[in-house]
Amino acid sequence: MINLIKNELKKIFKKKVLYVILIVTLGVCVLSNILNKKFQDIGAIYNDEEKDMYEESLEYAIESGDKEYEIECRSFLQAAKLAENYEKGSWQEYIISDRIQPIIGDMLKSQSDIEAYETYEVKYNEIIKRLEANDWKVFANEELENINALLESSPEDNLLKIQKQVVEWRLEKDIPYGISDLNKYLDSWTSAKIMEQEFKEKNNLSHSEKLEEEQNIETIKLCEYAIENKINSNIIIRGNPDLEFNLSYSAKSLLLEAVETYQFFIIIAVVIIAGTIISEEFNKGTIKLLLVRPYKRTQILLSKFITCIIILLLSIISVIVMQTIVGGITFGFESYKDPTLIYDFGTNTLKEVSLISYLGISTLAIMPKFILLMTLAFAISTILLNSPMAIAIPLLGIMAESIINQLVLIYPKARFLIYFVTPNWDLNMYLFGSSPTFENITLPFSICICLPYFIVMMVLSIYSFKKRNIKNI
């Protein structure tokens, strides 16, 4: 048996197909890392793209005589010019956009009213002076004072409380204004807290709302952890879109999602191998070379199946290694030292896990999907001896997945589709005690749905392979 598997692996590695897929995946990996990095670098508030845009808009506004828009463009451009004196993404830049730009706007508006203009100018000069003093805490303290003053008049205002907490954190943890990840955690925490209040006020949450609420809790806890520990980079977000969108990418955040991001390539590699491993030998006549050896047909078939599983594991590992190296080169390797955090909904605590075990668990959870698609290709290849079909049908299956899963989510009438395999084969939704994507399903339920599909396909493959007459070619 082991010799059979070794032979199958040798045959596969002699062919070019796997290497081609590997190179394509590497290309996509490098490109997407570079694009992510590029996207992130634009992060400054006054970047060149925006400046160009406003300059064009200004010309348009002057032509069309839209005074208000003209002022908006002018104030942006003036503020941008001012920001050129400071570092990109610095706290000064933030203050310019948050405080000075509106004043510039007011000054432009009140050019005919000299008295008003002068008051604005005084304000403007004062802020500029403080900017040059190079102490952002002055602004933070001012903000805190303002909030406290407002709180006195309406002490139960939730939004003000949240804002107060943010400023207090800023001062306590020494987080200057700007676009750093810590600022993004503060922002995300603010919006998540507001959302939390909304969820509390609502009764009878629907399933999708419950999922959102869970995610919200996760966001709050993660942000709190990051702020408390001053982690200024992207820490684990298990597909949490709230945070994912806001935070900058790091080599590690991309690595944690590598298997999911590149799953299509993994599936293609495995499906191509599984879809040809039997049918190609029949079509080329080489199966006779194998069937006249002292091995039972079942042994030959199973050794081929095990070979496919080995290829699956190798593809996953190569995707992980690839992202580790490419991500490290693009974003720097430091982020791999960051903690890997997950929020456990069972115990309602934030837990730190090792990077390897997180990758292992999340990969294991998506395995049913990979294995079922692979077995489908394998079974079609064995039963119909048709390689193109054996490759095409599982790939169609991935497309069907998104359609069917959407139907289950949206239409209550399509609920019966929950007994289909696609809503059940990605067990990541059950990880760490979170509620599954679909209502009222459980882990044992999903396993009970997936297993019969697998068993039926395997039994049919074995039966047809054992009984097959080797026809003349």
Added chain:
Amino acid sequence: MEEKILECTHLTKKFGKKEVLKDVSLTVKAGDILGFIGPNGAGKTTTIKLILGLQNITSGTVKINGYDIEKEFTKAIKRVGTIVENPDLYMYMSGYENLKLIANLYEGITKERINEVIKLVGLENRIKDKVSKYSLGMRQRLGIAQAIMHKPNLLILDEPTNGLDPEGIKQVKDLLVKLAKEEKMAILISSHNLLELDSFCTKVTIIKNGEIVESTSIEEAKKVNSNSTYKIEVEKAEEAIKALEEKVEKIDDKNIRVFVNKEEIPKIIENLIKSNIKIYEVYQEEITLEDAFLKKTGGNVID
């Protein structure tokens, strides 16, 4: 008594309602080379596939070294070497890699043994090349190498001389004779051309339309073929026939066929010259053993 290596009894194979093999029985003993002859579509390859367990047997049994192929497949097939139909090998690998793959599936095939076999089939110089660059003849040689590598005691070769040049055919023949004699191998070799086989087979079995029509030793078979025919090209066939007393047949206006032994040919030519008939050409017609049998049994019909 020599031991029976391969024994097929009353083999029948049906594809749906169509019976492609009817009651085929065969025995090959150690040291025997059995020529399995028949026209295309007669059922040679099907018989071989039944023997090797590549197709299900409708009725009858196949025993190799005493083991039933259907019930004890792995034991029965263990000491069999074979090429079925074409020598289909892994085209994207080198000849050596192909042999290595197959060697992995048996116990105790050493590097020395692989090299020995490569030398035996004369592929030393090209063994590192990819099989896709091989000619059919070279693939045939590689096919023979993989068939004999694990020292089987039953060798089943389906048209092994296909694609080989005369030199190659001779080498293969010599190799097979050697294997049968020295290693006491039982060899079953199929072909549609008996002439190619008669020089070294010890037995022949002829199959037609799924039935065995003749199964005999090579000496017997040769007797049938002893009367040869000659074709003579003359000016006018009619006149030539009148001039000859021997058994003669008109082919067309200028050609006649005579059924005589070699010794009588000078006399016939003499007679024709005496009768003033112009002779352009006299040559022996090659009637193969197979032709003789086919004549006896009528043509093969592929249906």
